[in-house]
Amino acid sequence: xxRLKQLNWTGIAFVAPSIVVVLALLIYPVLSSIWxxxxxxxxxxxxxxxxxxxxxxxxxxxxxxxxxxxxxxxWTALSIGLQxxxxxxxxxxxxxxxxGSAVFRTLLIVPWAFPAIITAFAWKWILNDVYGVLxxxxxxxxxxxxxxxxxxxxxxxxxxxxxxxxxxxxxxxMVNILSALKTIPxxxxxxxxxDGATGWQRFRFITLTHIREVxxxxxxxxxIWVFNNFDMLFLLTGGGPGSRTTTLPIYAYxxxxxLRQLGVASTVTVLLLIFxxxxxxxxxxxxxxxxxxxx
Numbered sequence: 001x002x003r004l005k006q007l008n009w010t011g012i013a014f015v016a017p018s019i020v021v022v023l024a025l026l027i028y029p030v031l032s033s034i035w036x037x038x039x040x041x042x043x044x045x046x047x048x049x050x051x052x053x054x055x056x057x058x059x060x061x062x063x064x065x066x067x068x069x070x071x072x073x074x075w076t077a078l079s080i081g082l083q084x085x086x087x088x089x090x091x092x093x094x095x096x097x098x099x100g101s102a103v104f105r106t107l108l109i110v111p112w113a114f115p116a117i118i119t120a121f122a123w124k125w126i127l128n129d130v131y132g133v134l135x136x137x138x139x140x141x142x143x144x145x146x147x148x149x150x151x152x153x154x155x156x157x158x159x160x161x162x163x164x165x166x167x168x169x170x171x172x173x174m175v176n177i178l179s180a181l182k183t184i185p186x187x188x189x190x191x192x193x194x195d196g197a198t199g200w201q202r203f204r205f206i207t208l209t210h211i212r213e214v215x216x217x218x219x220x221x222x223x224i225w226v227f228n229n230f231d232m233l234f235l236l237t238g239g240g241p242g243s244r245t246t247t248l249p250i251y252a253y254x255x256x257x258x259l260r261q262l263g264v265a266s267t268v269t270v271l272l273l274i275f276x277x278x279x280x281x282x283x284x285x286x287x288x289x290x291x292x293x294x295x
Contacts, residue, residue: 030273036266043260055267065268067243068251075162075247076226080219082166087173095181105178109171120235123164127151154241161236161245168232169222176218180211213290220283224276248272
């Protein structure tokens with residue numbers, strides 16, 4: 001009873017609405033997806049039956065599911081790798097700019113100033129093979145004989161939308177890495193130079209050591225975000241041509257809304273959740289080891 005009296009009920013009253021919102025918007029959808037994954041729930045039928053692990057068996061033996069999984073892994077790995085590389089290069093370059101770096105930073109984060117839906121439609125207009133700026137520019141300059149369907153060519157579409165995603169995500173890496181670079185004591189670089197360390201050695205043992213925790217956290221967050229990303233890719237390609245850009249979120253959408261198989265779609269999301277939680281668990285263990293090494 002005494003413990004109840006010691007509780008800050010005013011604070012709890014202020015926090016309670018947020019907890020309710022979290023439970024309503026996060027916990028309930030997750031639990032409902034887990035439940036529906038064990039049923040044959042159909043969007044057009046009110047009744048459904050429990051089917052156990054049938055949905056999981058169906059998906060794990062489905063070529064379409066594994067194709068979507070492979071596209072998701074390829075999409076995420078290349079996106080994060082290129083975003084990290086370009087963000088690191090830009091951050092290192094801006095860190096050496098004595099004046100005007102604020103202007104460059106502002107210009108480089110322009111992609112994040114617009115909602116994803118606006119960005120997607122803008123790029124869809126730029127890449128349109130009839131009136132798009134880029135296909136017409138390529139034809140006018142003589143690089144192509146006629147306008148290329150950049151969003152409809154099976155051999156090009158994935159790489160084109162990958163470029164758009166890299167353009168969109170690079171500023172996040174650049175800004176955060178640049179902030180981490182500003183915290184590195186310059187005395188360490190000066191001492192390393194006195195000891196005869198090369199530029200690569202200074203980068204490896206000083207720069208990377210100081211920024212790897214920030215980079216690690218960014219990679220984890222971006223992997224989860226890009227793997228779950230739906231709007232940008234769907235608005236640009238719809239998962240096509242064919243299934244060249246069909247990632248797991250798009251595959252779940254197709255199963256749930258096109259085929260009305262909510263039980264199967266829920267199973268896709270549960271498998272995706274398990275996969276991402278496993279990645280996050282491994283990544284956080286690595287980061288904890290880095291923190292221990294740093295002391």
